Amino acid sequence: MTLRDKQIVVGVGGGIAAFKAVELVRELGRRGAKVRVAMTASACRFVGPITFTALTGEPALTDLWDPRYPGEVHVELARWAHAIVIAPATANLMARAAQGFADDVVLATLACANSPVLMAPAMHERMWRAAATRRNLERLTSDGVHFAGPVQGALADGSVALGRMQEPAAIADVLAREVFAVRDLGGVTILVSAGPTLEDLDPVRFISNRSSGRMGYAVAAAARDRGATVILVTGPTSIPVPAGVETIQVRSALEMQGAIASALPRVDAIVMTAAVADYRPAESKPRKVKKQGETMTLELVKNPDILAELGRTRQGKRPVLVGFAMETHDVVGYGRKKLVDKRVDLVVANEASVGFGRDDTQATLVGREGDEALPPMTKTELANRILDRIKAKL
Ligand code: CTP
Numbered sequence: 001m002t003l004r005d006k007q008i009v010v011g012v013g014g015g016i017a018a019f020k021a022v023e024l025v026r027e028l029g030r031r032g033a034k035v036r037v038a039m040t041a042s043a044c045r046f047v048g049p050i051t052f053t054a055l056t057g058e059p060a061l062t063d064l065w066d067p068r069y070p071g072e073v074h075v076e077l078a079r080w081a082h083a084i085v086i087a088p089a090t091a092n093l094m095a096r097a098a099q100g101f102a103d104d105v106v107l108a109t110l111a112c113a114n115s116p117v118l119m120a121p122a123m124h125e126r127m128w129r130a131a132a133t134r135r136n137l138e139r140l141t142s143d144g145v146h147f148a149g150p151v152q153g154a155l156a157d158g159s160v161a162l163g164r165m166q167e168p169a170a171i172a173d174v175l176a177r178e179v180f181a182v183r184d185l186g187g188v189t190i191l192v193s194a195g196p197t198l199e200d201l202d203p204v205r206f207i208s209n210r211s212s213g214r215m216g217y218a219v220a221a222a223a224r225d226r227g228a229t230v231i232l233v234t235g236p237t238s239i240p241v242p243a244g245v246e247t248i249q250v251r252s253a254l255e256m257q258g259a260i261a262s263a264l265p266r267v268d269a270i271v272m273t274a275a276v277a278d279y280r281p282a283e284s285k286p287r288k289v290k291k292q293g294e295t296m297t298l299e300l301v302k303n304p305d306i307l308a309e310l311g312r313t314r315q316g317k318r319p320v321l322v323g324f325a326m327e328t329h330d331v332v333g334y335g336r337k338k339l340v341d342k343r344v345d346l347v348v349a350n351e352a353s354v355g356f357g358r359d360d361t362q363a364t365l366v367g368r369e370g371d372e373a374l375p376p377m378t379k380t381e382l383a384n385r386i387l388d389r390i391k392a393k394l
Contacts, residue, residue: 002031002032002176003028003031003032003033003172003175003176003180004031004032004033005032005033005034006032006033006034006082006083006180007033007034007036007080007081007082008028008033008034008035008036008081008082008083008084008085008175009035009036009037009038009077009078009080009081009083009084009085009109010024010025010028010035010036010037010038010052010084010085010086010087011037011038011039011040011084011085011086011087011093011106011109011110012037012038012039012040012043012047012052012087012088012106013040013042013043013086013087013088013089013090013092013093013106013122014040014041014042014043014044014045014046014090014092014093015046015088015090015122015123015165016046016122016156017087017088017122017164017165018043018046018047018088019046019047020087020088020165020167020168021037021043021047021052021087021088022047022051022052022055023168024085024087024120024168024171024172025037025052025055025056026055026168027168027169027171027172028085028172028175029055029056031172031176035055035056035058036056036058036060036061036077036080036081037049037052037053037056037058037060037061038060038061038062038077038105038106038109039052039060039061039062039105039106040093040104040105040106040107041062041104042090043106044062049062061073061077061105062105063105064103064104064105064108066105073105074102074105074108074109074111074112075112077105077109077112078109078110078112078113078114078115079114081109081113081115082115082180083115083116083117083118083175083179083180084109084110084113084115084116084117084118085117085118085119085120085171085175086106086110086117086118086119086120087119087120087122087165087168087171088120088121088122088123088165089119089120089121089122090121090122090123091121091123091127091128091130091132091133091136093106093107094119094121094133094136094137094140095132095133095136097110097119097136097140097145098135098136098139098140098143116144116146116179116180117144117145117146118145118146118147118148118171118174118175118178118179119140119145119146119147119148120147120148120149120150120165120166120171121137121147121149121150121163121165122149122150122163122164122165123150123163124155124156124157124161124163125155125159125161125162125163127163128150128162128163129162138239138240139240141221141240141242142239142240142241142242142243143243144221144242144243144244146174146178146179146380147378147380148166148170148171148174148175149164149165149166149170149171150162150163150164150165150166151164151165151166151167152164177384178222178225178380178381178384181222181225181226181384182226183226183227184226184227184391185223185226185227185228185387185391186227186228187227188227188228188229188268188269188391188394189228189229189230189231189266189267189268189269190219190223190228190229190230190231190267190268190269190270190271190387190390191230191231191232191233191260191263191264191267191269191270191271191319192216192219192220192223192230192231192232192233192270192271192273193216193232193233193234193256193260193270193271193272193273193274193276193306194211194213194215194216194217194219194220194232194233194234194235194237194273194274195211195212195213195216195234195235195236195237195274195275196208196209196210196211196213196235196236196237196274196275196277197235197250197251197252197253197255197256197274197275197276197277197303198235198236198251198252198277199252199253199277199279199280199281199284199303200251200252200281200284201281201284201285201289201298202284202285202286202287202288202289203285203286203287203288204288205288205289207277207279207280207281207300208277209275209277210275211235211237211274211275212237212238212239213234213235213237213239214239214379215273215324215361215379215382215383216232216234216271216273216274217232217234217237217239217241217242218378218379218380218382218383219271219273219383219386219387220232220241220242220245221242221245221380221383222380222383222384222387223383223387224242224244224245226384226387228387229246230244230245230246231245231246231248231263231266231267232245232246232247232248233248233250233256233259233260233263233274234247234248234249234250234274235250235251235256235274235275236249236251248263252277252280253276253277253280253303253304253306254280254303254304256274256276256306257304257306257309260306260310264310264319267319268318268319268320268394269319269320269321269322269390269393269394270307270310270319270320270321270322271322271386271390272306272307272321272322272323272324273324274306275326276303276305276306276307277303278302278303278305279300279301279302279303280300280301280303281298281299281300281301282299282300282301283299305342307321307323307342307344308341308342308343310344311342311343311344312343314343317345317393320345320346320390320393320394321342321343321344321345321346322344322345322346322347322348322386322389322390323338323339323342323344323346323347323348324347324348324349324350325338325347325348325349325350325366326350326351326352327349327350327351327352328351328352328353331349331350331351331364332349332364332366332371334349335347335348335349335364335366336366336371338366339366339367339368345367345368345389345393346365346366346367346386346389346390347365347366347367348363348364348365348366348382348386349363349364349365349366350362350363350364360376360377360378360379361376361377361378361379361382362374362375362376362377363382365385365386365389367389
């Protein structure tokens with residue numbers, strides 16, 4: 001999607017990366033967008049409003065009570081915007097946006113927004129990894145905010161770490177590709193399974209795995225953004241489910257299988273990101289099991305392979321089936337074996353070390369046509385690559 005004639009509000013936060021917001025504004029202009037800039041008070045300590053005024057031909061807004069605006073400037077800006085880009089999004093800006101604060105021109109515009117929002121975070125790695133920032137990131141993501149970066153690189157203190165603002169051209173790419181996503185999956189229903197399954201031993205214990213659910217939630221959100229009707233069947237996770245998708249919460253593999261079976265007649269494609277437990281306890285005891293001898297043997301029985309069953313029983317080419325393979329070695333080899341054994345259309349193969357709980361990932365798409373080794377990318381970008389493949393098969 002081109003940015004030509006798109007009206008973009010760039011909200012500049014107060015971080016050293018604010019100087020790169022200048023280049024972002026120029027880049028958006030080069031791509032034909034019309035840009036207006038709003039700045040927080042601390043952003044003005046890093047770059048002068050005049051710089052943006054000169055680049056955009058519009059006054060950069062720094063004040064909610066700007067006397068040049070007889071009306072409410074944040075309402076006018078939000079109404080004008082086809083999209084709002086926050087760059088750099090500092091930890092503080094993210095926190096205040098997550099809470100819905102509206103006490104400066106950038107936050108008030110965000111609070112009033114009825115167009116998509118893209119944030120390009122920039123902060124020290126420790127701030128990015130801080131529990132509070134994680135919470136705010138999850139909150140904002142589930143509110144539908146898009147993110148570009150941060151990336152690995154030199155930070156203000158000279159260290160090389162994760163926290164550097166994404167490059168301006170890359171932010172513009174994300175805006176074009178993700179935020180102004182072509183709604184090319186309209187009329188398509190996609191079921192996404194996500195998260196782990198929990199297999200109960202007794203009322204207080206279960207067997208499970210480390211799946212975070214992030215990959216599946218990213219696929220669900222990306223499909224939603226491209227106009228698909230999305231059914232998310234999810235095991236228990238600690239991250240918020242994406243807004244605007246039909247969510248079915250399940251616990252065990254058997255429950256997941258049941259939920260998928262009942263949705264099956266409605267779906268055109270199924271993306272199985274769930275880490276379904278291969279085995280469950282032979283018996284789930286109704287009362288808590290008491291400890292006894294020095295050792296204990298658990299008897300496990302095999303769970304149904306949901307994906308393989310879908311592959312075995314589908315009539316013709318619908319639904320399109322996508323599986324995941326998380327391996328510690330011979331990633332592509334095992335991925336190809338799963339493609340054949342489970343009779344699916346695509347296997348997304350990745351290394352166990354790069355998957356769990358991370359924001360970014362690296363995968364190889366293993367299809368009947370061949371393999372495509374993808375570079376490292378965010379889970380949302382990977383989700384869109386998978387959706388491109390699905391679209392081609394529909
Ligand atoms: N899957 C499934 N039902 C299961 C197990 C897995 O639908 N009972 C799906 C997963 O959602 C995923 C793919 O199959 O899309 C993963 O394949 P799987 O054979 O489970 O991989 P591993 O568990 O890694 O298998 P193995 O131990 O054989 O490597």
